[in-house]
Amino acid sequence: MHCLEIDSLTFRYPTAQSPALKDISLTIRKGECVALIGANNSGKTTLCYALSGIVPLYYRGEFSGSVRVEGLETVNQTISSLSRHVGLVLQHPKHQLSGIRYTVFEEIAFGLENHGIPRDNILQCVTEALSLVGLSDAGECSPLELSGGQQQRLAIAAVLAASPDILVLDEPTTFLDPRGVQSIFELLANLKNKGKTIVFAEQKIEWIAEYADRIIALAGGEIILSGSPTEVLTSPILQKIGLDWSRYTKVADLARQRQLWPDSLPLPITFSEAVAGFSAKSPSDTCAD
Amino acid sequence: MPETHSTLFIPGDSRYHRLHPFNKLAYILLTGVTVYLGPGKSLAAACLIILNAGFAVEAAIFIPLWRVLWRTLLPLALYMGIIHGFFNPANHTVLISLGNMSVYQEGIQFTFTVVLQLSAVLSASLLFAFCTHPADLITAVSQAGWPPALAYLLGSPLLLLPAMRERARTIQAAQRARGLETHGRLSQRFRAVFPLITPLILGAIVEIEQRAIALEVRSFNIPGKKTSWRKVTDSVVQGFFRWGMVTVIIMIVTYRFIN
Numbered sequence: 247m248h249c250l251e252i253d254s255l256t257f258r259y260p261t262a263q264s265p266a267l268k269d270i271s272l273t274i275r276k277g278e279c280v281a282l283i284g285a286n287n288s289g290k291t292t293l294c295y296a297l298s299g300i301v302p303l304y305y306r307g308e309f310s311g312s313v314r315v316e317g318l319e320t321v322n323q324t325i326s327s328l329s330r331h332v333g334l335v336l337q338h339p340k341h342q343l344s345g346i347r348y349t350v351f352e353e354i355a356f357g358l359e360n361h362g363i364p365r366d367n368i369l370q371c372v373t374e375a376l377s378l379v380g381l382s383d384a385g386e387c388s389p390l391e392l393s394g395g396q397q398q399r400l401a402i403a404a405v406l407a408a409s410p411d412i413l414v415l416d417e418p419t420t421f422l423d424p425r426g427v428q429s430i431f432e433l434l435a436n437l438k439n440k441g442k443t444i445v446f447a448e449q450k451i452e453w454i455a456e457y458a459d460r461i462i463a464l465a466g467g468e469i470i471l472s473g474s475p476t477e478v479l480t481s482p483i484l485q486k487i488g489l490d491w492s493r494y495t496k497v498a499d500l501a502r503q504r505q506l507w508p509d510s511l512p513l514p515i516t517f518s519e520a521v522a523g524f525s526a527k528s529p530s531d532t533c534a535d
Numbered sequence: 536m537p538e539t540h541s542t543l544f545i546p547g548d549s550r551y552h553r554l555h556p557f558n559k560l561a562y563i564l565l566t567g568v569t570v571y572l573g574p575g576k577s578l579a580a581a582c583l584i585i586l587n588a589g590f591a592v593e594a595a596i597f598i599p600l601w602r603v604l605w606r607t608l609l610p611l612a613l614y615m616g617i618i619h620g621f622f623n624p625a626n627h628t629v630l631i632s633l634g635n636m637s638v639y640q641e642g643i644q645f646t647f648t649v650v651l652q653l654s655a656v657l658s659a660s661l662l663f664a665f666c667t668h669p670a671d672l673i674t675a676v677s678q679a680g681w682p683p684a685l686a687y688l689l690g691s692p693l694l695l696l697p698a699m700r701e702r703a704r705t706i707q708a709a710q711r712a713r714g715l716e717t718h719g720r721l722s723q724r725f726r727a728v729f730p731l732i733t734p735l736i737l738g739a740i741v742e743i744e745q746r747a748i749a750l751e752v753r754s755f756n757i758p759g760k761k762t763s764w765r766k767v768t769d770s771v772v773q774g775f776f777r778w779g780m781v782t783v784i785i786m787i788v789t790y791r792f793i794n
Contacts, residue, residue, distance in 0.1 A: 326757035336748065341749060355764040
C-alpha cells in the first residue's frame with residue numbers, strides 16, 4: 247500500500263528563475279525507508295518540503311501536479327493537519343527547538359499542547375517518544391544542554407510525539423559528529439522496524455547503503471536514478487551528477503579491473519559486502535589469475 | 536537548573552518566584568507609575584527600593600540584582616551628575632566651586648531624583664527577570680487567552696539570547712582567525728563591528744525561517760484551544776492583589792491627570 251504518492255510535481259520558488267522540482271512522480275510504500283541523494287541544489291530539500299506540505303502551503307510558489315500523503319491531497323490540507331500524518335525533521339538540530347520551553351520533556355510536549363491534547367495523554371505520548379529516541383534520562387534537562395546528536399534525536403522525538411506514520415528528514419546528520427550520525431541512523435533503523443515510513447535526504451553514501459531500502463537520486467530537480475541501493479550506488483551515472491561511489495565500491499571497481507574481484511558478484515556498497523567479495527576471491531585464485 | 540536557559544533567571548522557590556507573572560508585571564507598572572506620576576516621587580522611590588531590596592533578599596537574588604543595578608546606573612549617575620551639576624538651567628545654589636566652574640545643588644538633586652526613580656523601576660524589573668522563567672511568562676500569556684504569537688514574541692528573545700550569544704562568539708572567533716582586529720583602539724573596534732554584525736544578522740534571518748517552519752510543522756498556528764503541560768500558580772488572593780495594583784495605577788494616573 248502506498249502512503250506517499252507524487253504525480254507530475256513541478257515547483258518553482260517565487261523568486262527563482264527555474265523550477266526546484268521538475269515533473270517528479272514517485273510512490274513510497276508503507277514501512278519503506280527511502281533515501282534521497284543528490285548534489286547541492288538538486289531538489290532534495292524541496293522534495294522533503296513537498297512531502298510535508300511546506301511546499302506549497304508555506305513556500306507559495308508555482309506548483310503543479312499532486313502530492314498525496316496517506317490519501318490526503320496536501321494542497322487541500324493545513325501544515326498542522328498534515329503533521330499528524332507526516333513529521334518533518336530539519337537539518338540543523340538547534341533551529342528546531344521551539345525556544346520557548348524549559349526542559350526536553352516540555353519541548354516534546356509543545357506540539358501536543360498546540361493540538362490541545364489533555365495532560366494525561368501528553369505524559370504518555372512524551373514518555374513514549376523519549377523512550378523511542380533513547381532520551382528517557384534527559385527529560386528534565388535543558389534542550390540547549392544536549393549534544394548535537396541528542397538535539398537531533400529530540401527533534402525527532404518532538405515530531406514522533408504526534409504519532410505520524412511517516413517521517414521525513416532533511417539531511418538530519420549534517421551538523422553531527424560520527425557518533426551522532428551513528429545514533430541517528432540506528433534510531434531510523436529502529437523506527438523502520440516499528441513500521442514507520444521514512445524518507446530522508448542525505449549525503450553520506452556509506453550510511454545510506456547500510457540503511458535505505460530504496461534510493462532516489464536527484465539532479466537539477468529531476469529524478470535521475472531510482473532503485474535498490476546496489477543499483478543506484480554502483481551506477482556510473484552517479485558520478486555524472488556530482489556524487490561519488492563509496493570507497494568500498496571504488497576499491498572493488500579497481501580490483502575488478504585487475505581481476506581481483508569475483509565477476510559473479512556485483513560491486514559492493516557496504517563494508518560487509520566488500521569483505522565478502524574479497525574473501526570470495528582467495529589468494530590462490532589471485533595467483534592463478 | 537542550568538544557566539543555558541536565560542541570561543538572568545535564577546531558579547528558586549521564594550514567594551516572589553511563586554508569584555504569578557502578571558502580578559510581577561503589574562508591580563513593575565505600579566512602581567513606574569508611582570515614582571513618575573505619584574506624589575512625593577523621591578520618597579516613594581526610596582520606599583520602593585527598600586521594598587524591592589527586601590523581596591530580593593527573600594528570593595536570595597540580592598547580590599546579583601545589586602551587581603546589575605549598580606553596573607547599569609553608576610555610569611549614568613556620574614554622567615548625569617556632571618551634566619546637571621554644572622549645566623542644569625535651574626541651577627542657582629553653588630555647592631562646590633572649581634575655579635571658573637561650579638557644581639550646583641539643584642542639578643545634583645535632580646540627578647539624585649532621576650537615579651532613585653530609575654533604581655526603583657530597574658530593581659522591580661530585575662526582580663521580574665531574575666525570578667520569572669520566560670516559559671512561565673509565555674504559559675501565563677497563553678493561559679490568559681492571548682494570541683500564541685504574542686506569547687512567543689514576549690518569551691522567545693529571552694530564551695534564545697544564549698544561542699545568539701554563542702553564535703556571536705563563534706563569528707567573532709572566526710573573524711579573528713581571518714585577521715580581524717577586535718581589540719585595541721576605538722577606531723579598530725569600530726571597524727570590526729560591521730564584519731561581526733552582518734553574519735550574525737544574516738544567520739539569524741536564516742534561522743528564523745527554519746524556526747518558523749519547525750513551529751509550523753509542530754502546529755503552532757493551529758486554531759482552537761491549546762493545553763499546557765507547564766503549570767503557572769495563580770490564586771484568588773493573587774488575583775485580588777493583581778487587580779488591586781491595577782486599581783492603584785488607575786487612581787495615580789487619574790490623580791496626575793486631574794492635578
